[in-house]
Amino acid sequence: MARATDTSNRSPNGTGNGGVLEVEFRFEPSAYPFVRASAVADCTFELAELVPRSDGRYAEFFNVTGADPDRIEALATEHEGTDVTLVETYRDGGLFEFLVSDDCPARRLAELGALPRRVRGAGGRGSIVAEIPADADAAAIVETFLAETPEATLASKRTKPSMTPLLSEATLHRRLEARLTDRQREVLQTAFEAGYYDWPRECTGTEVAAELDISSATFSEHIHAAERALIATLFEER
Incomplete structure (x- = not known):
């Protein structure tokens, strides 16, 4: 070179x-x-x-x-x-x-x-x-x-054409990791892989909860907490 x-x-x-x-x-x-x-x-x-x-x-x-x-x-x-x-x-x-x-x-x-x-x-x-x-x-x-x-x-x-945003991918990944509990990450990943976030949805929250062997109320609690952590990280960094 x-x-x-x-x-x-x-x-x-x-x-x-x-x-x-x-x-x-x-x-x-x-x-x-x-x-x-x-x-x-x-x-x-x-x-x-x-x-x-x-x-x-x-x-x-x-x-x-x-x-x-x-x-x-x-x-x-x-x-x-x-x-x-x-x-x-x-x-x-x-x-x-x-x-x-x-x-x-x-x-x-x-x-x-x-x-x-x-x-x-x-x-x-x-x-x-x-x-x-x-x-x-x-x-x-x-x-x-x-x-x-x-x-x-x-x-x-x-x-x-332009500069890269200051926040690196590695930093974003680590800050998200720090915000999510192990359970929240598991629930979020299971929901994503099951098609919960596809449109139209391939499964319901009740079905994801059953796969995780938790109640629908517990699933709802974890998924909303995880989504809030993701959104908070995005807007705080911006």
Whole structure:
């Protein structure tokens, strides 16, 4: 994969026809902590949010799945310049806040003017997908980042008409998971798979309740609570 950017068919700002340029970078297995930890712990790191702090550091919130939270905290403390806090525990992992001061590719992209949208490390493979606004010099940002980050390789690029919403799919999934109880999730999933939400409906609430071996009143209580949690999450984030 080439490390140089293709400047053909571009506008002066490097984003083609004036749209948003989406670029994907890939990293060597041991290049950065989140990639290295994903290999050592055989887990998946996915960035939920990147927030600048007043002291010049960045807070990176990662959803980590497939690993014991204690193991992740122990691995993070081995990397100088990184402070880690377990924010929330999930069934299969947790949400962590990593305060980083240096040696962070997502932070450097943000400083250059690109907006990291998906930062992922899984099984030792790392990638960052970032968006560069139409009014930025995309070619200069990509070239500078590659020159400063020899571990990175430009994997792909494409022009998009607009920016991606700030809320990531992973963050939405985790917030929904945190809102729903196990029973609410079971009821909601059973109803969905049975065709309760199809139009016309393939089954009634009474039939779903019978499949779950609960009363119709209990089914109604759980399904409405689950629907309210989904709707609340949607409108609160918007």
